[in-house]
Amino acid sequence: MKDITPSALREVYVEVPEVHWDDVGGLADVKRQLQEMVEWPLKHPELFEQMGIEPPKGILLYGPPGTGKTLLAKAAATESQANFISVKGPEVLSKWVGESEKAIREIFKKARQAAPCIVFFDELDSIAPRRGGHTDSGVTERMVNQILSEMDGLVSLKNVVVIGATNRPELIDPALLRPGRFDRSVYIPIPDRSAREEIFKVHTKKMPLDEGVDLKALAEKTEGYTGADIAAVCREAALSALREDMKPKKIQMKHFETALKTIQPSVSKEDLLRYDDSKKMLGKMFV
Template identity: 40%
Template sequence: MTRKDMETLLLTDPFNLQLRLDLANLYVAEKLYREASAQYSIILSQNKAHTEALEGMRNCQAQLETERGSAGLEAPLNPEEGHVPGRLALVQGHEENGNRSNVVSLHQVAKKESVKFSDIVGMQALKDTLRLKVIEPFKNPGLFAKFSKKRGDGILLYGPPGCGKTMFAKAIAHECDLEFISVDISDILSMYIGGSENNLARVFERARSSKPCVLFFDELDALAISRSKVQSHHSRTLVNELLNQMDGVGKSNEDILILGATNMPWDIDAAAKRPGRFSRLIFVPPLDQAARRELFRLKLHVIPTEKDINLDHLAQSSEGFSGADIDGLIEAAKERALLDMIRKNSERAITMSDLLAAMDEVTPSCHDWMRTAENLVKFGGVGSGYKDLARYLRA
């Protein structure tokens, strides 16, 4: 069997440890030590006592250290940590310009995020909540271990679109000093029967080989839609696979912080929101007035503006505007100013009138979402899990 055949076969049977071991040994024979290390690492993530994989990893470690030492580079990570830098793929060596429909690889998507809480304007109450419920268990594991409180869990960030849910997920990873693995729906969905489920399983295996880490699913409602609302068998089995992976049957998700973000939490399957899965729902509200003022200040500071800009008035007049809405408002003001410059053939800065005129053109996206949320919380029977949202609506 050729290397290409083994790589392709591994796609259909990604948990075949003997096949993966044979592929790793073949990489060693071809002196592809980094690729071999990646395969040995995946084997050890599933069976830490696998003697052949341990021996193979040590051999690759020695070869890589020799190569790096001769090149004056730093040594690779300890193989016992179960993590190899660079690309970590379930299938290696595929043709980059060839037919990718049959050979798919999971690339290195984990990285240390640079977004900090201090980069997010306002939202202090939400930051305090996230520090207590999410960040401190990772930064002070000893304290939480005394109460048999495990690190890692599922947390669902929900709220209107454009209010920073993805930004908060990245900031959480930075504050916890964890690798951040972001998963898009396009990484999961496949046109082939069973392909989506296999892709989802590979994502979780990737996270388990990188512990501790943050595993982030954006637009979770598209992946975990309520099974009572769909008729497609494919959608149901994909939700079942997600629930199975989150339960960690035969595996351990400890030290994996699973974050989800959605604008439609009521469309997510109820089983995904029970304790042990996405057990904590945290509401990410629209920006308050102080946060909107600061965002206007930061955005307008880097472009030419007149001295008549009244930040307080802009903040008061933009109730219900998300951060994305404010970006859109400023872009509309820029377009008005540029069009005027083209017509008059003279340059000028953005004025307060440009911003106010743009504000009339931009519809705040939070208003429709809040009206829908209010109706669902009051009359829609979505359950009692939206206490943060209910308190916000009362206020």
């Protein structure tokens, strides 16, 4: 194991991402929700005060892998002109062994200093699973408690929005989903046909495409493909064109056809059913 020194705490990096709403294909409704829940409050906090409403402190994005959760969180930060602190659940546990609560305190402290700021907890289920399990020596339990107290605003969380992401919402400690914590949840689905077409547009924007390339047809052919799969298809199509003779050239439909043969949809039908279940379950918790 590496780097368990106290200085590991310095590894809370503040970034300024460069991802715009336009870089996210499809998900129009999700983008609108994030604009209202994140962008407006961070850009115009005074409006919320004047209207007498509190913006949400925490938002949970959940759904299958590769559907754009991380991308959306970054776009929300860019478009809100906010700083971005990204924390990967498993990393917090491994890098900050024995100091996990301190790490959480440090993350929130940095966030307040860097406000307006978005704190992004990726793979939230790994740091905030239901308490009372016997899987570790109470580490995650203490972390959940620390996150709860930070989010409860014992120390004021002004201009800081927390976004969590997970593929397994059913594993998350329900205490984290109560009002004033991650009290909004947004399901990020596998893209439908028209969303797939938009994602193809995003990922071919900078590519020299032959006139014969029909993005609509590609969208038709890629049922079950996630945004990440589509990005891979586009990359693979360009590579397949290059492989012919290592010269820059227009990418043709046949290159995409070749790419589709190597890149298969990453989410299976069974997985999809499981996501549907977790969506229903979480839906119930919020009524």
